[in-house]
Amino acid sequence: MPEGGPGRSQYRIDELARAAGTTVRNVRAYQDRGLIPAPRRVGRVGLYTDAHLARLRLIGSLLERGYTLANIAELLAAWERGQDIGALLGFETALAAPWAAQDGPTMTADELARMLGIDGGGPEGGGLDAVLTEQAVALGLLERDGDRFRVANPSALEVGALLARAGVPLAAIVEAAAGLRDDVDRLARRFVDLVDSHVFEPRGEPPPPEDVPELAALVDRLRPLTTQVVGTELARAMERHIRQRFGEHLQRFAGALRTSEGAPGAHPGAAPGRRGA
Numbered sequence: 001m002p003e004g005g006p007g008r009s010q011y012r013i014d015e016l017a018r019a020a021g022t023t024v025r026n027v028r029a030y031q032d033r034g035l036i037p038a039p040r041r042v043g044r045v046g047l048y049t050d051a052h053l054a055r056l057r058l059i060g061s062l063l064e065r066g067y068t069l070a071n072i073a074e075l076l077a078a079w080e081r082g083q084d085i086g087a088l089l090g091f092e093t094a095l096a097a098p099w100a101a102q103d104g105p106t107m108t109a110d111e112l113a114r115m116l117g118i119d120g121g122g123p124e125g126g127g128l129d130a131v132l133t134e135q136a137v138a139l140g141l142l143e144r145d146g147d148r149f150r151v152a153n154p155s156a157l158e159v160g161a162l163l164a165r166a167g168v169p170l171a172a173i174v175e176a177a178a179g180l181r182d183d184v185d186r187l188a189r190r191f192v193d194l195v196d197s198h199v200f201e202p203r204g205e206p207p208p209p210e211d212v213p214e215l216a217a218l219v220d221r222l223r224p225l226t227t228q229v230v231g232t233e234l235a236r237a238m239e240r241h242i243r244q245r246f247g248e249h250l251q252r253f254a255g256a257l258r259t260s261e262g263a264p265g266a267h268p269g270a271a272p273g274r275r276g277a
Contacts, residue, residue: 139177
């Protein structure tokens with residue numbers, strides 16, 4: 001059992017590892033790398049304190065967030081120099097936070113096929129084409145989850161289903177999705193380049209510690225605003241192109257209707273192929 005009063009607990013190495021949710025081997029490895037200080041020696045026994053436990057829990061939290069031990073060593077060194085590690089972790093949180101919903105629904109191959117209006121059997125079951133399915137997985141539109149598929153972007157699937165039911169071949173839809181991914185990637189890079197060139201780079205590398213909270217707030221604020229900007233511009237562009245392209249179809253349809261109405265014996269409301277008396 002830990003020895004000592006509250007706030008002054010002492011742990012043998014196995015007790016410390018158990019309290020921190022790690023292993024004795026990891027404790028020794030972290031100590032060898034200088035991530036935690038050496039214990040106080042009492043004879044042949046090393047005694048650790050609550051400070052060691054707090055440090056181990058911090059290391060575990062950083063590892064879960066994707067930091068390497070080398071990254072953690074740099075952060076802890078900055079902390080010991082008096083820099084605000086909390087601000088730095090806040091910046092990391094702003095960078096790592098997802099910009100879109102991550103947990104889409106899961107569906108079987110049969111359910112996907114029915115949604116896309118595909119009937120009959122097939123190599124993927126439900127009539128799904130195996131090659132196209134693998135392309136969708138490679139693009140990140142679908143993710144395999146056992147014998148099911150997780151839908152990464154439910155809205156994209158709804159649009160794809162709408163187009164498929166309207167008669168657009170599934171291969172053309174997957175090809176368009178790949179092109180859309182490339183287009184959006186270029187657009188995102190344009191935003192990032194703009195901020196990097198005019199906000200981050202002028203501050204030097206690395207930026208001053210006092211600037212880190214401001215930079216984190218900027219990245220976090222960009223999240224909803226850039227999404228709104230792109231959505232609005234896409235809606236305006238769709239409006240222009242739909243009016244132009246589908247307006248041309250409407251004009252041709254109206255012209256054909258006028259020609260039909262002007263044919264000998266035709267009159268408004270007459271069924272196609274019938275002539276007036």
